[in-house]
Amino acid sequence: xxxxxxxxxxxxxxxxxxxxxxxxxxxxxxxxxxxxxxxxxxxxxxxxxxxxxxxxxxxxxxxxxxxxxxxxxxxxxxxxxxxxxxxxxxxxxxxxxxxxxxxxxxxxxxxxxxxxxxxxxxxxxxxxxxxxxxxxxxxxxxxxxxxxxxxxxxxxxxxxxxxxxxxxxxxxxxxxxxxxxxxxxxxxxxxxxxxxxxxxxxxxxxxxxxxxxxxxxxxxxxxxxxxxxxxxxxxxxxxxxxxxxxxxxxxxxxxxxxxxxxxxxxxxxxxxxxxxxxxxxxxxxxxxxxxxxxxxxxxxxxxxxxxxxxxxxxxxxxxxxxxxxxxxxxxxxxxxxxxxxxxxxxxxxxxxxxxxxxxxxxxxxxxxxxxxxxxxxxxxxxxxxxxxxxxxxxxxxxxxxxxxxxxxxxxxxxxxxxxxxxxxxxxxxxxxxxxxxxxxxxxxxxxxxxxxxxxxxxxxxxxxxxxxxxxxxxxx
Ligand code: PHE
Numbered sequence: 001x002x003x004x005x006x007x008x009x010x011x012x013x014x015x016x017x018x019x020x021x022x023x024x025x026x027x028x029x030x031x032x033x034x035x036x037x038x039x040x041x042x043x044x045x046x047x048x049x050x051x052x053x054x055x056x057x058x059x060x061x062x063x064x065x066x067x068x069x070x071x072x073x074x075x076x077x078x079x080x081x082x083x084x085x086x087x088x089x090x091x092x093x094x095x096x097x098x099x100x101x102x103x104x105x106x107x108x109x110x111x112x113x114x115x116x117x118x119x120x121x122x123x124x125x126x127x128x129x130x131x132x133x134x135x136x137x138x139x140x141x142x143x144x145x146x147x148x149x150x151x152x153x154x155x156x157x158x159x160x161x162x163x164x165x166x167x168x169x170x171x172x173x174x175x176x177x178x179x180x181x182x183x184x185x186x187x188x189x190x191x192x193x194x195x196x197x198x199x200x201x202x203x204x205x206x207x208x209x210x211x212x213x214x215x216x217x218x219x220x221x222x223x224x225x226x227x228x229x230x231x232x233x234x235x236x237x238x239x240x241x242x243x244x245x246x247x248x249x250x251x252x253x254x255x256x257x258x259x260x261x262x263x264x265x266x267x268x269x270x271x272x273x274x275x276x277x278x279x280x281x282x283x284x285x286x287x288x289x290x291x292x293x294x295x296x297x298x299x300x301x302x303x304x305x306x307x308x309x310x311x312x313x314x315x316x317x318x319x320x321x322x323x324x325x326x327x328x329x330x331x332x333x334x335x336x337x338x339x340x341x342x343x344x345x346x347x348x349x350x351x352x353x354x355x356x357x358x359x360x361x362x363x364x365x366x367x368x369x370x371x372x373x374x375x376x377x378x379x380x381x382x383x384x385x386x387x388x389x390x391x392x393x394x395x396x397x398x399x400x401x402x403x404x405x406x407x408x409x410x411x412x413x414x415x416x417x418x419x420x421x422x423x424x425x426x427x428x429x430x431x432x433x434x435x436x437x438x439x440x441x442x443x444x445x446x447x448x449x450x451x452x453x454x455x456x457x458x459x460x461x462x463x464x465x466x467x468x469x470x471x472x473x474x475x476x
Contacts, residue, residue, distance in 0.1 A: 005070045006165050007246045013170035014245065015257055020173040020325030021237050022262040023180070025105060025390055026230040028319060032204050032270030033288030034226055038219050041207040044267070047223045051259050054224065054458050055231050057450040058414060059238055059255040061421050064433040066242025067251070072336030073236030075344070076243065077420075080429075084420040090413045091236035092337055095330040097405040098235065100365030101390065101398045102330065103157075105290065106323040107149030107370070109316050111139055112294060116301065116312030123306070132298035136291070140373035147370040154359060154366065156324055161331045162355045165244050169328055176321045183318040184265070187272040190311055194300075197275030203287075204270045221465020224458060229390070229406045230262055232326070234413035236333040243336065247436045252443065276300045289390075290374060293319065334358045365401070372397040407466045415459035422452035
């Protein structure tokens with residue numbers, strides 16, 4: 001049991017991995033549209049305020065709890081709290097659910113990359129300006145294909161996670177994240193120079209106070225939910241990554257850097273996707289969710305002539321990297337939890353076997369989502385209203401899982417965590433952890449007030465916002 005816990009190889013490696021977890025589909029296909037729809041620049045300000053007063057506080061807490069207990073999320077919660085130890089289970093269940101549809105969506109991205117690659121090679125379909133819709137619906141109804149590619153995506157994640165924190169996750173992100181950034185810049189340069197691009201930028205940035213005036217709680221709830229998902233909070237990811245941190249690491253500074261980078265990529269993604277989408281059909285184009293990526297943008301690439309598929313390959317590869325780096329953090333939450341349990345019982349730890357076992361429930365859930373094909377194949381679904389930010393089809397299994405994980409489990413997990421730290425475990429324990437090895441915690445007083453009061457109130461608002469939307473009630 002007193003075997004020394006693995007640590008990240010470097011500060012850069014840890015930061016890249018945490019940014020990798022944060023930067024995902026949420027940044028690329030949800031944030032730009034949410035921002036444009038909910039007040040533009042005004043929404044960004046609300047988002048940043050929430051990210052600082054709620055997101056930063058929770059992220060700091062998660063990293064500190066992980067490092068203090070040196071355990072994954074389940075063990076960590078059980079160690080620090082008698083009453084709330086069971087929240088750890090929420091943080092194990094949600095990643096499992098999220099992973100199931102992340103793999104299917106990641107698989108779709110692999111399919112689209114291959115499609116564009118085949119166009120580079122053979123010029124297939126070049127010039128078919130509105131091919132996007134057909135390719136997309138063919139892909140959705142091709143259930144076996146969707147399942148195979150979801151398995152390929154999961155396989156890539158397994159290969160990374162089985163190699164461990166340093167040799168797998170850190171190695172991948174150290175190369176993947178800078179590469180993603182470079183690819184994003186290439187796509188932005190192409191997108192903003194398309195005719196009509198300025199409309200897209202205007203849609204995203206133009207400040208508009210109307211949404212805030214008309215539905216303040218709705219905007220807060222949207223921004224809060226987006227922020228939670230985007231920063232990978234209340235899913236055990238940051239507790240898990242934190243458990244591999246060395247004591248020298250400045251947790252507050254790291255959390256600030258992760259949040260800054262995640263928000264930057266979200267806004268930059270807007271510059272990559274919205275100008276292109278608007279250049280195609282103005283505001284008529286689908287601007288968010290899977291349809292943005294798989295119909296609107298594919299049409300844009302198809303209209304660019306022979307360079308189109310090259311940009312297509314770069315773009316879908318970028319999205320694949322973003323999705324893989326998030327999915328591996330979800331897989332690692334569960335892997336670390338099992339490894340900790342086995343180590344505690346002095347049982348042998350075989351990462352390859354453990355990762356393979358985790359795939360059993362993931363493949364089962366993933367198969368449901370893949371076969372359902374975003375509702376295209378007429379399967380029965382549990383309920384119809386979606387509030388998640390990843391989905392947006394309604395009436396499909398992906399949206400059901402998404403709503404369950406990010407609409408309900410995540411805000412409940414965040415709320416209970418803040419109550420546990422603020423009112424039971426004690427913020428001073430977090431402070432002591434953060435201040436190890438001479439690190440400062442200048443924001444401590446603010447942190448204490450936020451965790452005890454601001455975060456729980458905001459989490460309640462977010463939760464009420466979600467529930468009222470799911471059930472069509474007007475609670476507030
Ligand atoms: N942050 C990811 C995104 O923006 C989603 C995610 C949540 C990944 C929680 C890992 C853990 O899409």
